[in-house]
Amino acid sequence: xxxxxxxxxxxxxxxxxxxxxxxxxxxxxxxxxxxxxxxxxxxxxxxxxxxxxxxxxxxxxxxxxxxxxxxxxxxxxxxxxxxxxxxxxxxxxxxxxxxxxxxxxxxxxxxxxxxxxxxxxxxxxxxxxxxxxxxxxxxxxxxxxxxxxxxxxxxxxxxxxxxxxxxxxxxxxxxxxxxxxxxxxxxxxxxxxxxxxxxxxxxxxxxxxxxxxxxxxxxxxxxxxxxxxxxxxxxxxxxxxxxxxxxxxxxxxxxxxxxxxxxxxxxxxxxxxxxxxxxxxxxxxxxxxxxxxxxxxxxxxxxxxxxxxxxxxxxxxxxxxxx
Amino acid sequence: xxxxxxxxxxxxxxxxxxxxxxxxxxxxxxxxxxxxxxxxxxxxxxxxxxxxxxxxxxxxxxxxxxxxxxxxxxxxxxxxxxxxxxxxxxxxxxxxxxxxxxxxxxxxxxxxxxxxxxxxxxxxxxxxxxxxxxxxxxxxxxxxxx
Numbered sequence: 001x002x003x004x005x006x007x008x009x010x011x012x013x014x015x016x017x018x019x020x021x022x023x024x025x026x027x028x029x030x031x032x033x034x035x036x037x038x039x040x041x042x043x044x045x046x047x048x049x050x051x052x053x054x055x056x057x058x059x060x061x062x063x064x065x066x067x068x069x070x071x072x073x074x075x076x077x078x079x080x081x082x083x084x085x086x087x088x089x090x091x092x093x094x095x096x097x098x099x100x101x102x103x104x105x106x107x108x109x110x111x112x113x114x115x116x117x118x119x120x121x122x123x124x125x126x127x128x129x130x131x132x133x134x135x136x137x138x139x140x141x142x143x144x145x146x147x148x149x150x151x152x153x154x155x156x157x158x159x160x161x162x163x164x165x166x167x168x169x170x171x172x173x174x175x176x177x178x179x180x181x182x183x184x185x186x187x188x189x190x191x192x193x194x195x196x197x198x199x200x201x202x203x204x205x206x207x208x209x210x211x212x213x214x215x216x217x218x219x220x221x222x223x224x225x226x227x228x229x230x231x232x233x234x235x236x237x238x239x240x241x242x243x244x245x246x247x248x249x250x251x252x253x254x255x256x257x258x259x260x261x262x263x264x265x266x267x268x269x270x271x272x273x274x275x276x277x278x279x280x281x282x283x284x285x286x287x288x289x290x291x292x293x294x295x296x297x298x299x300x301x302x303x304x305x306x307x308x309x310x311x312x313x314x315x316x317x318x319x320x321x322x323x
Numbered sequence: 324x325x326x327x328x329x330x331x332x333x334x335x336x337x338x339x340x341x342x343x344x345x346x347x348x349x350x351x352x353x354x355x356x357x358x359x360x361x362x363x364x365x366x367x368x369x370x371x372x373x374x375x376x377x378x379x380x381x382x383x384x385x386x387x388x389x390x391x392x393x394x395x396x397x398x399x400x401x402x403x404x405x406x407x408x409x410x411x412x413x414x415x416x417x418x419x420x421x422x423x424x425x426x427x428x429x430x431x432x433x434x435x436x437x438x439x440x441x442x443x444x445x446x447x448x449x450x451x452x453x454x455x456x457x458x459x460x461x462x463x464x465x466x467x468x469x
Contacts, residue, residue: 183421186421187421191420191423191424191425191426192423193423194421194422194423195422195423195424195461196423197423198422198423199423224376238466239464239465239466241382241383241462241463241464241465242464244379244422244424244462245376245379245383248375248379248415248418248419248422249375249376249379251418252375252414252415252418255414277418277421280417280418280421281414281418284413284414284417284418285414288413289410303410304407304410304411304414305407306410307403307406307407307409307410308406309396309397309406311396311406311409311410311413312413313409313413313431314409314412314413314416314430314431315430315431316413317413317416317417317420317426318426318427
């Protein structure tokens with residue numbers, strides 16, 4: 001796949017269709033993948049990679065890139081295309097300046113996941129349908145995907161690309177993902193258990209803001225959490241209240257616009273399951289206001305900027321079953 | 324008397340929309356209807372002016388319960404404001420519940436300018452509910468405690 005992508009990118013660069021290519025490159029280690037913009041074929045040859053570590057959602061980088069002159073080529077995995085559509089809906093990116101190539105994805109892993117499996121000294125990765133084949137300085141190891149996939153990929157919602165100009169490889173289907181299972185499990189707990197669960201998780205937060213910075217829905221130029229007058233900007237949470245507030249408000253700000261790409265949980269250095277907060281909103285919206293998948297189409301009205309006269313009253317929260 | 328235990332008096336913040344509920348509270352007053360003095364009313368132009376952050380901030384600064392009052396759906400002075408507020412608050416309250424914070428501490432009630440009696444009854448009921456729950460411990464900020 002990497003070869004096909006590289007060839008197509010070079011073709012489009014050399015015939016002048018695009019001026020830049022947005023892709024991935026390895027950092028210090030092969031599993032330290034970072035998004036990168038390539039401007040020449042030489043740069044592509046030297047740095048461009050696409051493998052089992054390339055989890056980064058590139059769509060957010062288009063917000064800055066489409067402010068520049070010229071056209072940019074971007075590679076989008078199925079879950080990235082939802083974010084792409086959502087950004088288009090919000091007029092955050094300029095479609096005219098983008099050439100989007102859809103690429104298939106069979107789930108991603110990360111250096112941390114593999115290290116947790118006892119694999120160290122990683123020098124490369126390849127994959128087949130069910131396994132990751134990892135090269136290490138000690139030799140080659142095979143890990144079943146079922147064991148090494150990132151949390152969000154285990155509950156992948158869709159292998160179907162909802163936006164692209166051209167497609168490399170096969171398009172997939174929307175999956176029956178059971179992604180709300182964990183949310184339902186938490187809902188079935190008593191409030192005391194839920195409180196204990198979330199205190200344990202949220203008290204780990206170091207307010208590094210990585211979840212916000214990586215989130216394709218968080219594209220405000222001035223974030224509410226950067227307001228110096230708020231008393232919470234640029235500092236670690238000083239009280240359990242601030243930990244709660246940051247995550248409630250962040251999840252609320254993306255409610256109805258979150259495509260459930262799972263980047264927030266992927267980048268969290270403390271491994272807080274932040275996607276559960278977003279999924280709770282998505283689940284509530286689906287149950288109360290009808291099924292809605294942000295980014296499935298361009299131009300749809302988000303549930304929180306919409307209403308019907310027959311909406312349920314907030315008091316439903318007090319007498320829903322199993323609560 | 325150093326060992327005297329004071330009875331718990333909750334602090335309640337009530338966000339009231341200017342056009343209906345604030346006038347309803349006024350009517351409760353002119354009709355001499357009693358409701359607890361623990362309720363602190365904050366006037367807002369419309370129920371949809373209330374940002375979820377306001378609710379959390381109220382809890383942070385020491386509120387034990389927060390209630391939002393607005394015009395009845397369909398009667399909003401700005402036509403649709405309370406419809407949006409209704410969706411927002413439903414999702415916010417559900418999220419607070421998801422985090423294990425007592426859901427009885429938050430409430431939305433529609434009170435029109437003619438419903439002074441409903442305003443007083445709502446506040447009496449809400450204060451009783453929150454008093455029974457006791458102090459807000461799960462969404463407090465220790466730095467803001469006296």
